[in-house]
Every structure is written in C-alpha cells, then in structure tokens.
Amino acid sequence: MANVPENSPDKTKKKAKLFIRLLFPMLGLVLFQLVTFFAVLIAGGEFSHVKEYAYSMLLEKTENRKNYIESEFQSKIPFVQEAAEKINTLVETTLIQKNVSVAALQEDKELNRKIMESSAETLIDLLKRSMANDVYFILETGDLYDDEGGVKQAKAALYFRDLDPTSDSGYQDLLMEMGLSSISQDLGIILDSGWKLHFESDPNNMENYDYYYRTIQTAEENSNLSFGNLGYWSGFSPITKSAADSMKYTVPLIAADGTVYGVIGIGLTENTILSDMPVNDFLNETACYVLGRKQPDSQAFDIITHSGIAFNQLVKNENTLQTNPVRNEGIVDFTSNSEFSSVGSVQYMKLYSEESPYYEEQWALISVAEKDSVLQLFTNLIRMLVLSAVIALVVSTIIVLITIKKVVEPITKIIHKMNSMHEYNQIIRFAPTNIFELDKMTDAITQLQINAQEFSSQVSKMIRIADVGLGTFMYDHTAETVFVGQGLLKLLNLPYPAEEDIMISRQEFIDHIPVEKIRSFVLEGLAEYPENSDYVKEFSIHKPDGGTNWLRLSLVHNKNKSIGIIQDITSSMLEKKRIEYERDYDSTTGLLNRHAYYRKIEDLFRHRNDLKITAFIMLDLDNLKYVNDTYGHDFGDDYIKTAANSLKNFQRYGGIVSRLSGDEFNICLTGFSSKEEVRKIIQEVRSQLLNSYCLLADGTHFKIRASAGISWYPDDADSYEMLVKYADFAMYTIKHSTKGEIAEFDISSYAKDAVLLNGVEEMNRIIDECRVRYAFHSIVSAKTGELYGYEALMRPQSSIFQSPLELLRIAKTSAKLYEIEHLTWTKALVDFQAQIDAGNISPDCHLFVNSISNCILEDSDVHIIEKNHPNLLSHIIMEILESESTNEEYIQSKINRMRTWNAQVALDDFGTGYNSEYALITLNPNIIKIDRSLVSGCDKDFSRRTIISNLVKLVRHKNILVLAEGVETESEVRTVISCGVDLLQGYYINRPVFEPKPVSKEVKETIRRFSHS
C-alpha cells in the first residue's frame, strides 16, 4: 500500500508527460486549424483581391467625383452661352438704336452705361440659374476709362457675386464687385467692401486677368469659330482685394462684324468647388482631391485647388503635382518631397469640345491618397485575421491549459494524497474530482485499499488461526518505521496486543525483540540493504522450556523498504533432519550408508591439512552367508547389527563408520599423528569385535568374524578413491588367504596382481573384440544317462583372466556387467550353434546360459538374438542366481521373456544362496541346480543328503526338475540319484570342453544301474 516513492525524480517527469501529452496535441489542433485557415485564404487569392479592391475603390471614387464635378461645370456652359447671346442681341440692338458701330464702345461712356444698366438683370438671371458665385460682363472699352482716377487699363464692367447661390434671397445676398453704384442702388444690391467702378488689371500680375485677355485674344485669333467653342476655363484669379478668388468660365462677345467687344462669364469660389469635392469621400483614407491642369508635354499638373488637409502631408503645398506613369489599373503614384508614399488616380475632365482652341488643355480631378491608408482595409483585414488568430490561440491555450489543469490537478492531488500516506491501515478517501473516470478510479483505489486491508487482516487472521508460526514485518528505511504483523507479535511474544497489525518506530521494534540472536540477525539482514536484494537465515533458538525452535528469517529489500518474514520452521526442520538421517544412515545398523560415507569422505578430503594420518579400513564379515542360509535373515541381520555395534566404537575416536553393503563396512579414522596410534585403536576395537557374538535360534553364541584391509593416507595414496580401493584390495587379499585377519595394504603385492591392475583394460578388450569362447559342460538325465543339454561356460581368451569370475568381478566394479551379459547371450548361442552345425551337439539338446541376475538386455538386443537364433530359443534354459542384490523386477522380466520363447529357467546354486525357498516360490523355475557345496561329500554326510532329498521332495509336486551340480565320484552319483534328482552334472560325467563329445558308455551304464536300483 502506498508504495509510490515520494518526491521521486520521475514523478514530476511523469506529470509533465501527461501535461505535454495533452497540451501539444490540443495546441497542435488549434495551430493546424489556423494554418489551414490562412493557407486557404492565401491560396484562394483573397488577400490580393482585397488589395485590388482597395485600389479599385479609390479609382471608382475618383471617377465618380470627377463625373460629378465635370457635369457641374458642363451644366453651367449652356446658361452662359444663352446669356451671351442675349447680351449680344442687347448690345447689337443698342448699337443699332444709337446708330453707332461697335467701335463706339470705346468712345461713348453713356452708351456703355446704358448697355450695363440694361444687361444687369440678364447677368443676375444668369447668376441665379447657373448657380454660380460670380457673373460678370466686361466690355472692351479700350482706354476710355484709363484717365479717371489715374486707373490704367480700366474697362467698363459689371460683376456680381452671390456667396450662397443655393439660397434664393432675391438681390439681398448679392454683392456688386464692379460696376456703377447707380446700378447697385437701383437694384438694391450692396457694394462689396472692395467694390470698384471698373474692371481694372494690375500690369504686374497680368496672369490674373487671363480670363479676360486670353478669351479676347483667342477669340480674335479664331474668328472662324463660333463663340460657343471659344469658352475658356481659367483657374482661380482675384476680383477685388477683398473678395475671394474664383475660377471662371468666360465666353467672348463677338459682334456681327466679327469684332470681339467683350466677355461674359461666371465664376466659382473655392468654397463652391470644394463643396463639390468633399474631403469626406475619404472617410477611411488619408487623402485629398486635387483639381489640376496638365502642363503641356509633361506628367505634371498645375494645382488649381485641392481639398483636404491631407494635401499638406502628401503634396507639401507645392504648386505642381508630379505624377508617375500609370502603374496598374489606373493607379498612379506621385513624386513629391513628402515622407509619405502616395497613390492615386488621375481622372481627366471633358471641359472643351474638340473644336475648341483650348482642347489641348486637360483638366483632371486627381485623388492623392496615402498608400498605407488606401490599403488600410487590406492591412486591417490582415491585422484582424492575425489578431483573431492570436486571440484564438491565446483563448485556446488558456482553455487547453485550464482543461489540462482540471484534469491533471486532481490526478496530482490523488498522487500527493497517496504519497502522503504512511499509516498502513488508513484508508485514503479522495475528495470528488467531478471527473467521472477519475472518481471511478479513486473509488476503485479506495475499494482496493479496503479489499487489501481486509485481505491483509484476513491473511493475518488466517496465519494466526493456522498457527503456522509466521510473522511478518516491513521496515521503511526512509521513515524508519516498522510495520509489524499480528503473527510476528505472537511469534516473538512482543508486548503489544496481538489482535491487529501495528506500526512502530525502528528503535521500538529492535528493542522489543526478545531474543538476542533474532535481534542480531534482523540487524544484520537490514544492514545488507540495499546492496543485497535478499537475506535468508535459518537458525535455532532455545525455548524457555528447554526445547529447540528453528526459525527462518527472510528479508527482501525492495526500493526503500525491507519486507521481513520470520517463520517457525521447527517441524519442517525436524522432518528434514529425519529424512536426511534416513538418507544417510543404514536402517539396520544405524551406520552411515555408502553415499553419506563418501560425501563425508569428500568433505574431509577438501581439507587435506586436517587429514594428517588417516586410515581407511575395509571390513568384510565372514560367515554371513552361512548365518543367513542357515538361520534366516533375521539372524543375519542380528549378526550384522552386533558387528556394527562393535564397530561403532571407532566413533569414539572420531572414526567414520559405514555399512557399504550386506557384509561390507568401511571405516575412516582421520586426523591422527601416527599409524601406531591408529593401529592401537584398531586393535582395541578388533578385540571387542572378536569378543562379541550374536545369539542364534538354537541358542548358540555365534562369534563375529571379519576380514579387514587397511590403507593409509598419505602413504598409500592421495585420493580416497584409491585408498578405498587399496583397503578393499588388502581385505580381499586376506579374505582369500587366512580370513578373519586384518591386513594392511601392501603396494608390492598389489602391483603383482596384474589382473586387478590391468583388469579393466583387458576386460574392455575382451568385450570389444569378443574374445571369449564358451565351453560346454554336459548335463545328463539321472534316469538314463542320456544327454539333456549343455551348460555354456565362459572362457575368456586372455592370459590375465583365468576364470570368468575374475572377469565378472572387474566388470562389476567397472559397471560393464551389461556388456558381459550381452556377450554371453550372443557368443554362447553362436558357439552353441556352431557346435550343432559341426555335429558335435544334437539339435535337441538344451543350452544352459548363465545370466547375470541384475542385468537385463535391451529390447533391441533381444530382438537381434531372436532374429539370429530363432531355432535355439525354445532350447534355452536360463540360469539365474538368487542373491540379496538381485533385482526382482529384472528377474521377473527375464523370466517372462523366457516364457515367450518357450524357454526354461533354472535356479543356480540352489541351497546355498540367499533366500532360496522364497525364490522358488516367486520365480517358479523349471529346474533347480543344487549347489556343488551341498552335493560334494553328500555320500558321506547325512545332513547334506537330507537337505537334497528334502529339496527333491519339496519341488517334486511342482514339476520342477532337480539338477545336482558337481558330481565327481560314483558314490556321489549314486547318493544323489537315490535322493531322486533328475539331472546330473559334474566331472564324473565329463569336463567342460569347447567341442563336446558324447557321454561315455560306462558313465551311462553306471547311471542307469543306480537309477534302477
């Protein structure tokens, strides 16, 4: 529980990961949308459309405004022309009335006054109808008025002004700028403050009077043209010193004779013009209108007037406006010394007809706009898009952050809460996060804790109830606290109520461990943290009542915690000890068995320095077979036990005593400083042994007799294997000679025994090269003396092995018995077949084969035999030897195989062997062979004779044939026949030979005779 490390470095890393895993995909999504949005806009060309739109708006605006002004200007022309015709008629009429020519205008002031007076109303009518500010009528009066008041170049003129032509106030809002005051008084028109009697021109600024002089001059030069085509648009020019300038449209007055005698025209003040080109056309742009007149052969325009304060920024109050060639879509830009780059449109106005001599003069309405302001829509769009993108990004980020925070925060809280928990049995209850899944998770965690706690308490209870002696604790290295389970409280009898688990400090825990040994092991185990992951210690403690308790302390270190289990393993320990004992000790004698003995010897030989003088004693009991055979195995066992008890005396001297097999014992005496010391001990024990006896069934005291061999370390050999072998050799040597003595190993005699020295090698050669032959020993009927069969006897073709027993012995020690068995079964049959084939043996004869009792041929080898000798199988009689070491399972299996072959089984050495009667019952043989030791001398020994005749009687009803082995004399033949044996074998009949010959007639005759008698 709560095993999450607090403040571990990867905790924040994990938190960041969750945060980032949520943040980046969500932000990525927002960015993707924005990028897609812009990409679509750019790819769709929307931006350039907007840009073009901005320019076309400017262009359109300018064109519309130009059209308006143009029509305003043009609309006034017909009124002027109409008035001009009226005036012309009036003048003509007046001239005719006065009967004077046009030239009189330059001479007759009264004429001029009359003309002026009579034309005033026409002029005012023109003023009102044309909605102009000015109307004027100037007569070319030559120098008629020059002298008056010293004024030069004065002309008779009438000039009215109406500053607000839109209001119809009669004559009241009119001003007279030039003309006779009498006319003004007649009409009730006010004289303007700068009122003058005549049109006067200032010789220093003649361009200001262009509207008069140029009109006159051009009309005179183009006499072919009607006055309608000679109207002239001039720029702003002054009228009087006080009245505001006006731009003018002037039409010449031409007499019938072609004399240009004056002009009539209208004027427009700047205010009027500007009201026609309002600056508020440009609500969005920093821009102005310029009314300009194109300079000949140039892209520059004379500025006539302009609107808007933007003019000061963009054109810098210059008199000319320099345009650059048209860029695109009618948009031009301008050359000026303004710091602003400006664009605009030039819209030419149609003021003159093609016939007009002024046709070449091009007027234009020009819009001049700050480029940035024109593109404001465009830049605003971009700005708005970027702004909205930024806002979207910021808002999205905030929402994403809030959302993630809302998700991550509860998780972090949960983690913190879980980390802050140290009380093992406290259930963490989480505040609801209101996130469905998280709440489900925390519920699950809480439930898990409850379950775990319940489980833990259940486990504790179960442990307690089971009383298995199991105690647990968990030590937290960080917090230095110890969780102690109920079991441990009870196990160690700690001074706490054992009803529930507890959490105590380290010191408290250590102090309360009652047993010093446990405490030290616990500390030792904890001290290994964190280098070693596990610590296991099994140890025993003494119980207060005197018994011994075995405990196992296991510590598992995991991160910063160590989990400890203390287990009472007393019962399992005892069981283990018992099993070990049973494994290592012979149940009959209580001595070490072979394996345990060799293990101990191996252990000894790992510490050779401690060996010093060591003796290996091989001891073989004499007469065991006899006791067994004679008094049964129980007495045999007693015999062995008695010997063993005596041998146990070696243990007092540190000797290791073991029973290797039936009657063989091994003793190792080690750590002595001299052989004499050892010999003394051996002698002492031997005398005890020889004085001991066992009480047999017939009440006799049967003395223990044994033969023993001794080998010495380090004199005889370094390895215990060799020492055991040498001791064995020494024992066999003495057993085969004097029996009942103790012989020390003599390396020189050992060396002489080539068989034993070279036996293994020779045996291997014999086996490999199949160097054996089989001699056949005749077995005849005890009734007729006729041949019953032959016993195949192995004859190793070797100079070393004189007897097959030696070969078997070596084979046994070299674990080559199988090979020998295999050799027997193949070679014997081959040789037998060869003798049959050679005609030495009748095919009806049986073949006795000696099988090694604890060997069984593999099925594959059996199949080969069956295949090679199908005709022989039913003639085979397998001889088996019953001993304590035979494997009954093998024997049974072999007997079964004989049955399948229709072969027979013979029990060898019957009567001397091990548990012969038992074998008779279990093995159910066809033939029993009475051992030579019983047969030999039976003619002179009643007991032998009795045994033989009892045996015959015993097996008769079982239809088992009885064969007497080793009959050597005629007397013995007669005795066994009289005992009722069925078959005979022995030197009396013949000796075993490789190529058998028929039984002699004399023998046959003798046997027949005895059987009939």
Add this chain to the structure above:
Amino acid sequence: MKLKNIFSLFSAVCVSAGLFCGCAENQNPLDPKNPADITIWHYYNGVQQEYFDHMIVEFNETVGHEQGIIVEARSKGTINELADSVLASLKNDVGAETPPDIFASYAETAYIADELGCVVDLSQYFTAEELAEYVDGYLEEGKFDDSQQELKIFPTAKSTEVMMLNQTDFQKFADAENISETDLSTWESLAETAEKYYTYTDNLTPDTPNDGKAFFGRDSVANYMIVGAKQLGMEFFTEENGELTLHTDEEVIRRLWDCYYVPYVKGYYFAQSRYRSDDAKIGEIIAMVCSSTGAVYFPDSVTIDDSYTYPIDSFALPIPNFEGCEPYAVQQGAGMVVTKSDPKTEYACSVFLKWITEQERNIDFAVKSGYLPVKKSANDFEIISEFYENDGADRQAMEAAVSEVNTYSLYSAKPFEKSTEVRDFLGNYIQDTAQTAYEKAFSRIQGGEERETVLEDYVSDKAFAQWYDDFVSGLQSASGIV
C-alpha cells in the same frame, strides 16, 4: 466546474468589452466612419460669409474629419429671411425646408423657437468652467429665464455699433469750420455738426442754392430708438409678472425725434443704399454709425457720380450718446441656437461651437469679420491688435468697439413674442416718415419754396404731435399691446 469557469471567464470578457463600449458611447457618441451631418443656417454675407465658410472648411478637414462631423453652412441672406425660414421649418410649414441643426439667431427668433420646444439647452454640453470664459453679458442674452440657467443662445460673434468717418473729407470740413471730434460725441452735437456740414458744402457751390450734402447716416435706426430710449431712461416694453407694459414717454420720444427725424428731414442725415457704407462709398455721407461688422465695408475710396474716384482715409469713434446720459451701446449680433435632434448631432454641434469660439480662432474671425470676440480674455485690444496686418477702418472700428464694450453699458432689449415686429416698426417708422418728409420738403424746395418755411411744416411741435400719435398707435398695433 470546468465549463462553468470557462463560461464565467467568457462572460467577464464580454461584459468588460461591453462596458468599455458603453463608456465610449457615453463619452463621445461620434464615429469618424459614420459622421454626424450638421447644417448651419446663418445670415452672413460678403466678408463674414467668406471667413465663416473658410472656418467651416477648416473644421471639416480637421476636427470634423477626425471626430466624424460634417458641417454644412448656408447663408439665408438676411437676418429676417433667416428667421422666417427657421421658424417655417421648425413649425413644419408647407414647403418649408428641414430645420437646421444650428441657426444664427437674435434673441427674438430664439425665443419663439424655444417656445416651440425646439431649442437645446446648451449648458449640458459645457462645464461651468467653460461657460465662465465667455462674456457674462453675452451669455445672459441666451438665458430667457434667469432662474432656469438654461443656455439657449450660444454667443459666437457679437457686435455693437461704432461711428465711422471719412477722415479725408471730414478733415477738410473740420479745418474749415473748426470742428473737433468732441462735436461728434453726442447726438445733439452731431446734429449741429451735420447742419454745419450742410451749410459748408452748400457754400462750396455758391451758384447752386440748397445743394448742401448730408453729413451722417446710420444703419439700424431701430437700435437708435431702442438704445436711445434706454439711455434716456425708458424701455419701450417692460415685463412684470409676465405682463408686458408699453412705454411711450413723449419727452423721450421727442428727444429721439429731434436727433434723427429732424436732421434727416433737413437733409443733414441721409440713407439711400441698404447700408450707409455704400452711401459713404459714393460720397453721399462722410460719417456713419454702423455695426462694428459693417465697418469692414467702410470704403477706402469714394467714387463720385460713378465717374470719379478718390482714395480716402477713415477713422472710427465710439457711438455718440445723448447729452447728459450714461453711455450706452447696443449689444447685438446673432448667437447660435441648436435645435433639438438626437444626442449625437447635438453633441457634434457643441463640439463645433466650442471649436469656433476657441480664443485664437474667435479673434481671427472677429478681426476679419468685424465681430467682437465672445470670451472675456479676448476682449483686450492689445491682444486683438496683434491680429491686424495694417491699420485700416476695420482695426479702428474694432478699437472703438472694444472700448465701448469696456466702458459703455451694452444693451439689448429682452425678447418677447412681438419683438421682431416691434423692432421693425421702431426702425422703419421713423426712417420711412423721415424719408417721406424729406422727399416732400426737398421737392417743395426744389419747386422754389423757402427752405426754412417748408422745413418748419415738417419739424414743428404740431408735426411731432401728429407723428407721435401715429407712432404710438403704430407701436401698439405692432406689439399688440395698448
């Protein structure tokens, strides 16, 4: 919880954005992208109109363009036509135009418009500090009811009357007859001087008898009557508890009659053109009383018989007073009245009015138009004089006018329902009867009758009594008050 938080955040953003918008709306309803159109009707002509139009162009291109105000100004020609048009439009007469947002108005017209419920109280658009900058007397005229403190007429350009003289011709006469400026300081002495001038000019052509020239003429005879009566201790109409009372003190009327009607009939005073400045231009008179705004029309040359022109110098004097009376001068000049429309337009009007009366602009306009500045601090000739490029009639007139503002009592009659009619009557009656009498007398003298005898028929006590009776009954019918 998550959703709720996001929602509240969103709401907060919306609300605060809304608040900002709301605040902006309250502070300044103007929108440069959607400008407020303001129409102004005025009666300016000539020089005044040019300068006024010039200011409007400047406003439209600067402040108006920035803030979203487009001002369109139209001259209605004369003050009377303006008043008629305004009232017709406000009354929604058949064929009348859409009412203007601002119109120039005398108190009389503003009073009527206010009675129609069409006039905005401008005090709500000005702080007390802002209003305190204006000459108190000018503001007073716009407050019809003292207790209400509501400002119905906003002073933009005020004027008074000054006396202008043809210095060149006056000097010849003065030198010859030993006349000084003090002889022009009272109406009585002015009449005497005029008689001397008549005699002087008559004597210049010994061959032709009775061809003496008039010395003086004045614009707005109604002012003479109203201010003169006030100076003489009488107001034609007084209001008490909502009751108007007509006063026609015969002595006061007689003095008024003596100092205008009599010299006029005798040919000492003259009025032919619409304004006396025109009469001065053609040499009919050499002295005149005109509005300070009319001074700019005072000529720098005189054209005789539409054939002979000669340059003249001019000079200005404060308006004459009646002998033994406190000096009084008329306070006139229309103020601006804002008609009720919508908050945006009304606000735009207030912006324009503030702009047009900013000191420097106000003085500049005053200097060019002859009007008096409306702010206290601007009524200092030392400040004003810096705006003049050279010393002309306009500068002299301004100096005289400012001195009047600072030393005279300025007077304007309180408006009432029939103010306009009364004013017209007061001006026209004495002028028309004097003109008629003059023409009859002139005709008889031309016919060979003795001048003195003829004149006696028209200026006798008997003649006055008859005139007075007609005057009183005329005034009663004009005012509707008996």
